[in-house]
Amino acid sequence: METFDNLMRYGSISLLFWLAVLICRDFRCHVRGKLGVALALSQIVYLVSTKVDPIIGGFSFGAMLIPLCFPGTAFAWLFCLSQFDDHFNMKRWHWGVVAAQFATGFVTMVGLIGGQGEITSVGFATSKLITLATLIHLVLIIWQGRQDDLMESRCVFRRMFVTAVVVLSVAILVAETFLVDRGFDELLLVVQSSAFFIITFFVLWRISGPDGIDLFVFSDPAVSEPPTVVPVEDKHDLDALRRVITDKAFLEQGLTIAGLADQLRMPEHRLRRLINQQLGFRNFSDFLNHHRVSVAQERLADCAERHVPVLTIAMDLGYGSLGPFNRAFKERTGQTPSEYRRQFLSDLEMAS
Template sequence: MTSAALELAFRSAAVALLVVLAASLLSDFRNVLAARLGAAFALGSAAHAASYSVGVSSLVPAWHAPLIALSTGNIVVFWLFTRALFDDDFRLHWWHGSIWGLVTAFSFVGCLWIAPGGNARFSVTMVNLIVLGFIALAVVQTIASWPADLVERRRRVRVFIVCAAALYGGLNAVLQIFVAGSDVGDFANTINAGVLACIVAAIAYAMLRVDGTDLFPATAETAPAIVFSQPAADDTADQKLIDALMRLMADERIYRHENITIGVLAGRLKIPEYRLRRLINQRLGYRNFNVFLNNHRIEEAKAALADPAQAAVPVITIAMDAGFQSLGPFNRAFKAVTGVTPTEYRRLKVNAI
């Protein structure tokens, strides 16, 4: 088999896997934002697999430019995908689409006008610096959000997906900057296509090994009711730990502490983080540590808002006393649990008296 034929086989395999993956996500989890962004990322990656060449020249066929532009804009989708994947409260805004449009448009203009005008190195370098910037944002988001995920198998798969995509994209961006405007030959493109096909296959395999509802819950997570004791636990040791955890939450109100983490909480209980993560997930029914904390904070805020003696206390004071760092996250979390804003909740309680 010739190098060109092998490259075509690798590209075709990668495109086919990515299209099937996108179709599967849309079929099973079309109502989940992370899954929709995952499908968009898969389709953008298919455009990359079909169009990418190492050491692109300054002359790009007109029909090729849209694919390259979509491939470049896909890095914005990747960043949004990682945000939705690790942050259950993430929502898309109009300016996210604007960022994607600007990056895609710049790549398109670079292909058709900037590079052919004798500025191929500038165009390629700028595009790939943008790519590296969004990869850095995605990695930072992963590092910041990963500890709060309480579903162990999902945590490993999520990190693998992000790391594999970021490593491949980052290495390719650096390579393109160094060889911009030159033709490195068919062998390099064959190797690149083969690596991409292997990474796509590995990601698809990893996703198949995890229950789909673990990776992409069919509905947004709702906060379980706070449970201060479990009447019948299979494991007595686990039950004692749950009781100790609930004492920390109810008596010491440790959820009020600034920057409380699962590591700090595990240290107070003198157990490993993985065990506390499993207890909160499997015994108490939470999938995210922040939701667990916020549920307790919101219960305290609800009591304060319903207290006639605190009717003159500003909502932001109540929010910060309960452990929230600002009003925006408090309002969003409160409405997600109660269905109304804190101000509306207070008015309803006052009118009910």
């Protein structure tokens, strides 16, 4: 069993290292690429530290790796989040979670080196709580955006990858809490290394394909050029969709792709393909925000509506609150709605 574990473990380390090299070579300028490299390297450290404990001069160097292992769950969480948000950027609180995991790892290391079991237990327990919180947050984000992705191949991969990450993370949490030092250690190491090998091989296989770039790079804005020639079988459906856009049916609050498909009396899978392949949108939220922001720009530039609160405009456009409207507007114009209105009215006054 140990031979099989070594085969899977060192195979996983080799694959993870090669994955980090490929990502660094092709996607190092993108936030998803940086997160992918950080995730791969942190998992290499984890695989080494859970198997090998080099002792030199009576000092355990394995313990020194612990602070570098703990942020791995945070990087996995962030990489998964970035896959479900075409406009993902690292925020301060994201870095805060990474720092918190590093800090718990440092506390654990101090406890192990000093032989202080209580400090070690506090470090491990705190890290597990943070990991559990990030997993719950990730599952909620996935559930909320489960119908949003319009690219079927990317959608399938994302679900499989994130499911594997969540299952593996939960399994590690359970094993480290209830099964370590209870006679299952050898079996746990084999399962651990095998799971890492399978997931890493799967990711490498995926990014080597023609659509691999979608894991790390998304167009900005998230709209690609639609084809110049529309197939005959799509023409009537596309005309119907454009009529719905002209009638501003996209302003309905809480509109989903299933709801829009019902309005058009069209199968949902066909509507997904139509919006993606004929209109060039990768994500249903981008499709909605693209048209809603266009209407918002018209209203914010209308002198007759200069005293209408931005919140009122946001609600009229189908947003449930001001925050999502501000984010969508700024992503597409580089300004908040209030800044856009102020600048437009100022330019209009100077022109007159």
